[in-house]
Amino acid sequence: MRHLIAGNWKMHGTLAGVAAYAAAIKAAPDHADMLICPPFPLIEPFARALAGSGVAVGAQDCHGAAQGAHTGDVHASLLREAGAAYVILGHSERREAHGETNAHVQAKVQAAVAAGLTPIVCVGESQAQRDAGEAAHVVKSQLIHSLPADFTGVVAYEPIWAIGTGLTPTEDDVAAMHGAIRAALIAHLGEAGAMVKILYGGSVKPSNAASLLAVPEVAGALVGGASLKPEDLLAIAAAAPRG
Numbered sequence: 241m242r243h244l245i246a247g248n249w250k251m252h253g254t255l256a257g258v259a260a261y262a263a264a265i266k267a268a269p270d271h272a273d274m275l276i277c278p279p280f281p282l283i284e285p286f287a288r289a290l291a292g293s294g295v296a297v298g299a300q301d302c303h304g305a306a307q308g309a310h311t312g313d314v315h316a317s318l319l320r321e322a323g324a325a326y327v328i329l330g331h332s333e334r335r336e337a338h339g340e341t342n343a344h345v346q347a348k349v350q351a352a353v354a355a356g357l358t359p360i361v362c363v364g365e366s367q368a369q370r371d372a373g374e375a376a377h378v379v380k381s382q383l384i385h386s387l388p389a390d391f392t393g394v395v396a397y398e399p400i401w402a403i404g405t406g407l408t409p410t411e412d413d414v415a416a417m418h419g420a421i422r423a424a425l426i427a428h429l430g431e432a433g434a435m436v437k438i439l440y441g442g443s444v445k446p447s448n449a450a451s452l453l454a455v456p457e458v459a460g461a462l463v464g465g466a467s468l469k470p471e472d473l474l475a476i477a478a479a480a481p482r483g
């Protein structure tokens with residue numbers, strides 16, 4: 241399985257910065273897939289700037305409905321039309337700050353797939369849940385309730401306590417959780433569950449990428465802070481195992 245290195249720009253970036261970033265990221269290594277997920281208004285300029293480069297563009301959210309009276313929201317077909325190929329869904333920052341439930345996430349997944357987007361569905365436990373020994377149970381429950389039974393797409397395991405903190409789980413902890421996620425995916429989706437890419441996200445940077453990306457069942461990374469510098473995202477992609 242080729243590794244996917246996905247940059248989540250969150251609420252950063254400007255129109256003026258797209259051209260230089262796109263020019264730099266086009267030097268992507270050819271043994272890994274790369275993806276940039278900027279704020280909505282930068283999707284179309286990025287898609288134009290990266291056309292033909294092999295680096296894909298994605299969004300950070302979409303609505304669960306095809307269209308309608310939803311002020312401030314964006315539907316999945318419009319994202320596709322703007323040039324997005326992927327969409328991040330159920331990121332913990334959206335689950336926390338926007339009250340997104342597993343049911344919301346599942347509706348968004350269905351809307352995204354119907355529009356031709358590949359969803360990247362985020363799951364992960366809080367520090368308190370990990371301390372209470374509930375991490376695997378929480379993640380499994382998020383998966384079962386966020387993914388429709390015919391899910392196609394990508395899953396990202398992002399422990400909340402590792403996002404933006406500089407902390408990361410041990411490689412053994414990542415291996416254990418990715419193994420549990422794989423088992424849950426197969427139980428929920430059948431054979432198709434064996435094909436789903438499972439990314440790791442949470443404080444991935446050039447210095448820890450090689451060890452995290454080499455963990456069994458880690459098929460790539462969802463990268464927040466370090467994705468803002470193209471040289472860091474490229475270094476992370478270069479650290480992905482070959483083949």
Ligand code: PEP
Pocket residue numbers: 248398402403404405441442443444462463464465466
């Ligand atoms: C994220 O928010 O998806 C993320 C992984 O952030 P960071 O890499 O900054 O921890």
